[in-house]
Amino acid sequence: MHESNATDMRRGLQIVLVLVLAVTAHASPALSVLDFGAAADASTDDTAAFQRALDEAGKTGAKVIIPPGRYLLAGHLNIPEAVTLKGSFDAPARTHFTEGKLERERGTILLTTAGRGNQHAEPFITLNRASHLSGVIIFYPEQDETNIAEYPWCIRGHGDNCTITNVLMINPYLGVDFGTFPAGRHYINGLYGQPLKLGLFIDKCLDVGRVENVHFWPFWNYGDNLRKYVESNATAFKIAKTDWQYMSNCFALGYAVGFHFTEVNDGPGNVVLTQCGSDIGPLAVKVDASQSHAGIAFLNGQFMAGVDIAESNTGPVKFTNCGFWGVGDTDTHIRIRGSGHVTFNASHFAWWGQVNRESPAIIAESGGLTVSACEFLDEGDFRQHIRLARDVEAAAIFGNRFRSQPQIDNQSEGEVQIGLNVAAKSPGIIRALDEGDPDRVAALWSRRLAQGPLDTFPINIRLASAQALIGSKHQALRTQLLESIAQSPGLEGNAAFVHRAKDELALDAGDNPSRPTLIATRHNTGAQSVNFPPTDPELRTQAAITWDDDALYFAATVHESAMDKLRAIETRQDGRIWTDDSVEIFLSPRRMTHGYLQLIINSAGAHYDGIGTMRTTNAQAWNASPRIKTIRQGDHWIIDLRITWGDLGVPPPRAGDTWAVDIRRWRHAGGTAQYASWSAAAPLIGATHHPEAFGYLKFE
Numbered sequence: 273m274h275e276s277n278a279t280d281m282r283r284g285l286q287i288v289l290v291l292v293l294a295v296t297a298h299a300s301p302a303l304s305v306l307d308f309g310a311a312a313d314a315s316t317d318d319t320a321a322f323q324r325a326l327d328e329a330g331k332t333g334a335k336v337i338i339p340p341g342r343y344l345l346a347g348h349l350n351i352p353e354a355v356t357l358k359g360s361f362d363a364p365a366r367t368h369f370t371e372g373k374l375e376r377e378r379g380t381i382l383l384t385t386a387g388r389g390n391q392h393a394e395p396f397i398t399l400n401r402a403s404h405l406s407g408v409i410i411f412y413p414e415q416d417e418t419n420i421a422e423y424p425w426c427i428r429g430h431g432d433n434c435t436i437t438n439v440l441m442i443n444p445y446l447g448v449d450f451g452t453f454p455a456g457r458h459y460i461n462g463l464y465g466q467p468l469k470l471g472l473f474i475d476k477c478l479d480v481g482r483v484e485n486v487h488f489w490p491f492w493n494y495g496d497n498l499r500k501y502v503e504s505n506a507t508a509f510k511i512a513k514t515d516w517q518y519m520s521n522c523f524a525l526g527y528a529v530g531f532h533f534t535e536v537n538d539g540p541g542n543v544v545l546t547q548c549g550s551d552i553g554p555l556a557v558k559v560d561a562s563q564s565h566a567g568i569a570f571l572n573g574q575f576m577a578g579v580d581i582a583e584s585n586t587g588p589v590k591f592t593n594c595g596f597w598g599v600g601d602t603d604t605h606i607r608i609r610g611s612g613h614v615t616f617n618a619s620h621f622a623w624w625g626q627v628n629r630e631s632p633a634i635i636a637e638s639g640g641l642t643v644s645a646c647e648f649l650d651e652g653d654f655r656q657h658i659r660l661a662r663d664v665e666a667a668a669i670f671g672n673r674f675r676s677q678p679q680i681d682n683q684s685e686g687e688v689q690i691g692l693n694v695a696a697k698s699p700g701i702i703r704a705l706d707e708g709d710p711d712r713v714a715a716l717w718s719r720r721l722a723q724g725p726l727d728t729f730p731i732n733i734r735l736a737s738a739q740a741l742i743g744s745k746h747q748a749l750r751t752q753l754l755e756s757i758a759q760s761p762g763l764e765g766n767a768a769f770v771h772r773a774k775d776e777l778a779l780d781a782g783d784n785p786s787r788p789t790l791i792a793t794r795h796n797t798g799a800q801s802v803n804f805p806p807t808d809p810e811l812r813t814q815a816a817i818t819w820d821d822d823a824l825y826f827a828a829t830v831h832e833s834a835m836d837k838l839r840a841i842e843t844r845q846d847g848r849i850w851t852d853d854s855v856e857i858f859l860s861p862r863r864m865t866h867g868y869l870q871l872i873i874n875s876a877g878a879h880y881d882g883i884g885t886m887r888t889t890n891a892q893a894w895n896a897s898p899r900i901k902t903i904r905q906g907d908h909w910i911i912d913l914r915i916t917w918g919d920l921g922v923p924p925p926r927a928g929d930t931w932a933v934d935i936r937r938w939r940h941a942g943g944t945a946q947y948a949s950w951s952a953a954a955p956l957i958g959a960t961h962h963p964e965a966f967g968y969l970k971f972e
Contacts, residue, residue, distance in 0.1 A: 301334065302336070302337045303334055303335070303336050304337045304338075304339060305318065305321055305325045305337070305338050305343070306339060307325070308321045308322075308324040308325040308328070310322060310325075312339070312341030312342060312343050313342070313344075314342035314344055315344060316344060317345070319345045319347035319348070320347075322336075322338075322343070322349055323350065326349065326350065326351055326352060326355060326357065327352065329352065329355045330353065330355050333353075333354035334355065335356040335358055336355065336357050338357065338359045338360070338380045338407075338408065339360065340359075340379050340380055341380065341381070342381045342383060343382050343383065344385070345396070346385050346386060348386055348387075348394045348395065348396060348397070348398070349398070350400070351397065351398065351400060351404075351405065352403065353400045353401045353403060354402045354403060355404070356403070357397075357403075357405050357408075358404075358407050359379065359382075359406065359409075360379045360380040360407055361379055361380065361407040361408065361438050361440075362407060362438060363438055363462065364438050364440055364463070364487070365409050365438075365440040365464070366440065366464065367440075367442060367492065374411055374413075379409060380407060380408045380409065381408070381409045381411060382409065382411070383411055383412075383413050384396045384412055384426075386424070387423050388422075389421055389422055389423075391422040391423060391424055391446060393424040394424060395449065396410070396425070396426050396427065397426065397427045397428070398428050398430055399429045399431075399434040399435075401430075401432055402432070402433040402434070403431075404434075404436075404437070405427065405435070406435075406436070406437040406438050406439065407438050407439070409439075409442065410440070411442045411443065412442070412444060412445075415443050415445070415468075417492075417493050417495055420468055420501055421445070422445055422469075424446065425444075425446045425447070425449040426445075426446060426447055426467075427439075427441075427449065428448075428452060428453070429448075429449065429450045429453065429455035430453040430455065431453070431454070431455065432454070432455065432479070433456075433457050433458070434455050434459075435459045436460045437460075437461050438461075438462040439465075440464045440491065441464070441467065442465060442466060442491050442492045443465075443491075443492040443493075444467050444468065445468050446473075447463075447467035447470060447472055447488075448460070448463065448471070448472045450472070450477065450481070451475030451476055451477075451510075451512060452473075453476065454478065455476070455477060456476075456478050456479035456481065457480060457481065457482075458477065458482070458483075459482050460472075460482070460483045460484070461482075461484050461485050463483075463486045464486075464487045464488075464489070464491060465487075466490055466491045468498075468501065468502060468505075468506060469505060469507075471486075471488045471506075471507065471509060471510075471524065471527075472486065472508070473510045473511075474510070474514050475511075475512035475513050475536050475538060476512075476513055476538055477513065477514035477517065479516075480515070480516040482518050482519075483518070483520075484518075484521055484522070486509075486521070486523070488508045488527065489523070490525065494526075496890055496893045499526060502527060502528070503526055503527070503553060503554065504528055506527045506528055507527060507530075507532050508524030508530050508531065508550065509524065509532065510532045511531070511534070511541055511543055512538070512540065512541060513536070513538035513539050514542070514543065515541065516544075517541055518543075519543060519548055520545070520548065521546075521547050521548065522548040522549075523548065523550075524549075524550045524551070525551045525552055525553070526552050527550065527553045528554060528555065529555045529556075530549075530550020530557060531545070531548070531550060532558045533557075533558070533559045533560065533561065533568055534558075534560040534561050535560070535561040540563050540587065541562065541563060542562060542563040542565075542567055542568070542587070543568050543569070545569065545570045546571045547571070547572045548570065549573050550576070551574070551576050552576055552599060553577070553599075554577070554578060554601075555578045555580060556575035556576065556577060556579060557570075557575060557578070557579040557580070558579075558580050559579075559580070559581045560584050560585060561584055561585055561586070561587075562585055562587030562588075562589065562612065563587050564587045564612070565587070566587065567587030567588035567590070568589045568590070569588075569589075569590045569592070570590065570594055571593060571594075572592075572593050573594040574595045575594065576596075576599060577596065577602045578602065578606075579596070579606045579607070580607050581606075581607065581608045581610055581612065581614055581639075582609055585609070585610035585639075586610060586611050586612050587612045588612055588613050588615070589613075589614045589615070590614075590617075591614075591616050591617070591619055592615075592618060593618045594619040595619065595620050595622075596619065596620070596621045596633075597621075597622040597623045598622070598624050600626055600922070601626055603625055603631035604624060604635050605621055605624050606633065606634040606635065607635050608634070608635065608641060609637045611665075612639050613640035614639065614640065615644075616642070616643045616646050617642070617644050617645055618644075618646065619646045619647075620646060620647040621633045621634075621646070621648050621649065621650075622649040622650055624650065625655065627923070629655075632656035632658055632681065633648060633658065635659045635661070636658070636659070636661060636664045636667065637661040637664070638665070639665060640664070640666040641664065641666075641667045641668075642667070642668045643668075643669045643670075643672060644668070644669075644671050644672065646673075647672065647674075647675075648673070648675060648676075649675055650675060651676050655675075655679060657674060657679050658679075659680075659681040659683075660682045660684040660688060661683055662683050662685050663686075664688070665684075665687070666686050666687045667682075667684060667686070667687075667689070669688075669689070669690045669693065670689065670690065670693065671692050671693065672693045672694075673693070673695075674694070674695045675695075678693050701720070701737065704716055704740075705737065708740065710740050710741050710744035713737050713740050713741065713746075714744070714746040714749055717737060726752065726753065734753045737753055738750050738753040741753075809831075809833075810831075810833060811937060811939060813828060813829065813830050813855070813935075813937045814829045815827065815829075815855075815935045815950070816828075819924070819925065819971065821924050822916060822917070822924075823914050823915055823916045823917065824914075824915050824917070824920065825913065825914055826857060826915075827911065827912050828855050828910065828911040829908055830855060830909050830911070830937060831907060831908045832909060832941055834941040835908075835941070838853050838909065839852045839853050839874075839940040840874050840878075842874060842876075843878050844878065845878065845895075846881065846882070846891040847878065848880075849880040850938050852874035852875065852940060853874060853938060853939055853940050853941055854873060854875070854937075855873055855911055855937050855938075856870065856872045856934075856935070856936040856937075856938070857870075857871045857872075857913075857933070857935055858870055858884075858933060858934040858935075858936070859871070859931060860932035861925075861931050868884045868966075869882075869920065870882050870883070871913075871915075873902070873911050875902055875909045877900045877901065877902040879900060881898075894921075896919040896920070897919060898913055898915040898919065899915075925971040926971070927971060930968050930969065931968065931969050931971075932967070932968060933966055933967060933969050934949060934966040936948065
């Protein structure tokens with residue numbers, strides 16, 4: 273290296289070192305709450321120590337660090353202008369499945385007791401202009417899920433550029449308030465929690481606010497009382513006056529209202545929401561008001577269930593590439609009033625008309641409506657799709673796909689254009705199935721088999737065809753169809769039909785030969801009932817289901833080579849029935865991913881009943897009174913069950929309804945616990961108590 277080059281390099285390094293030292297000398301060092309007297313022992317009130325550190329940081333705009341630990345804060349914190357209060361988390365924390373006491377949590381945890389019983393009291397934490405809260409868990413240890421107490425806001429913004437990142441509010445009554453005082457250009461990223469009354473409130477935002485990666489979910493508890501309280505009383509997002517609000521990846525589960533757009537004293541707002549959704553709640557989106565020139569726009573959203581546009585709304589509301597599906601009592605997905613125009617583009621609708629099957633998916637009472645490039649997934653000629661009332665001023669319905677004949681009730685006196693829509697037409701086999709003609713079904717399949725292998729045709733058509741061929745002269749074809757279904761991977765083979773009973777059924781422990789049964793959909797394809805895996809003959813089991821207007825009927829024949837060792841110790845209701853030789857029935861009438869009914873019956877006729885959620889099964893939440901009869905015969909034992917629709921908490925099914933179900937057997941007579949599931953998906957994905965792994969029953 274030339275000497276001149278080396279000299280220049282040394283001079284450059286000296287300059288850099290001087291600059292680094294100069295910056296370091298003038299940088300505000302971070303302060304620790306421990307240096308100001310915080311005990312972090314979960315019992316000493318650390319409020320004063322925290323505030324001393326914050327006040328000191330406020331003199332220079334320094335950062336205050338909260339090392340991992342549990343800090344009891346019985347008072348309120350005020351974060352000064354330009355100060356950051358930072359805990360140990362660099363990403364949102366989540367809770368373990370514990371008893372809701374945070375006994376297994378680590379990191380920075382703030383335990384607040386301030387303001388119990390008064391939601392109008394001073395907030396727990398106040399952010400001022402350009403201040404920042406980050407990296408903490410906030411928990412209310414005195415909150416009681418069985419008797420919800422009011423608390424004031426957990427976090428409030430007062431001034432522009434307030435920021436929240438990577439914060440988990442486990443169980444606040446009121447979450448984040450960016451609306452009581454102006455809080456423009458606010459920024460939220462990584463806010464998780466289970467707010468019990470209101471999650472996020474935005475108002476008085478006069479410059480663009482940004483909210484992303486918000487997840488309101490049962491981080492604290494999903495017990496029956498708390499779930500019902502939140503589903504009846506809580507709103508996840510409430511948005512009023514905001515001039516341009518950007519929201520992305522915002523999600524809520526189990527709230528009475530997911531997204532509520534309204535006005536308070538300063539007028540409505542306009543909001544763009546990308547990849548946002550509301551799951552398992554009675555109302556996903558409620559629009560009382562939006563700015564008439566800008567309105568509300570959802571892109572790539574998912575909603576379960578319901579959108580309500582109020583008479584007071586004047587702005588445009590748009591949904592693009594969104595999905596809408598119903599909960600158990602969803603009749604209508606969309607109800608439109610007001611003078612604004614509502615648009616649905618490239619979206620899909622499913623599971624409406626749950627109570628009144630003739631309810632349309634979309635009802636427009638006034639204003640305007642555009643529905644284009646959308647898909648209506650529910651089948652059945654009774655399905656109603658769109659209703660336009662007299663006061664609808666304008667509507668355009670075009671380029672959509674309907675899985676049944678389009679039913680568009682146009683009563684509008686305004687300008688309406690309807691066209692270029694397509695409907696699912698019944699191919700020949702489906703028409704033959706509708707007509708109940710097995711010979712015609714067999715003839716059409718002969719033609720189709722010349723076109724390609726069976727597994728290239730829809731599994732639902734194969735299944736329906738196999739059902740239609742029962743008792744006909746085409747048993748070879750029926751076996752061929754069933755074998756193709758049995759070889760289908762994953763969930764696709766998990767389906768069967770449930771026939772309606774033609775006469776009154778008595779409990780007879782399986783002696784009634786006229787009782788309809790299910791066809792097999794895998795494993796033993798020649799049977800006339802659902803069969804468990806034949807690979808282990810000790811687990812061989814058949815089950816049958818039928819129904820009428822009064823009840824659901826279930827029968828099972830459980831084969832057992834060691835009848836003298838049959839285990840039937842439990843005799844009380846809701847005992848540990850699964851520790852005996854028993855059969856479990858899982859029913860999810862609403863096909864919800866987080867809910868099901870569980871019924872277990874042992875060979876002595878004792879039963880367990882409970883309601884399952886994503887975390888556990890609650891035996892206290894469901895107390896049914898089924899009629900059960902069991903009998904032991906030679907090398908098998910039999911269960912006969914009758915349970916009313918009232919006990920199940922649902923109305924009788926309609927033809928075409930589909931439930932998610934599974935049937936499982938526990939065997940203990942062999943000396944070790946053995947287990948078999950009808951659903952092919954349960955063992956496939958390793959999930960046994962998840963409705964998404966259940967099979968499906970279609971009521972005929």
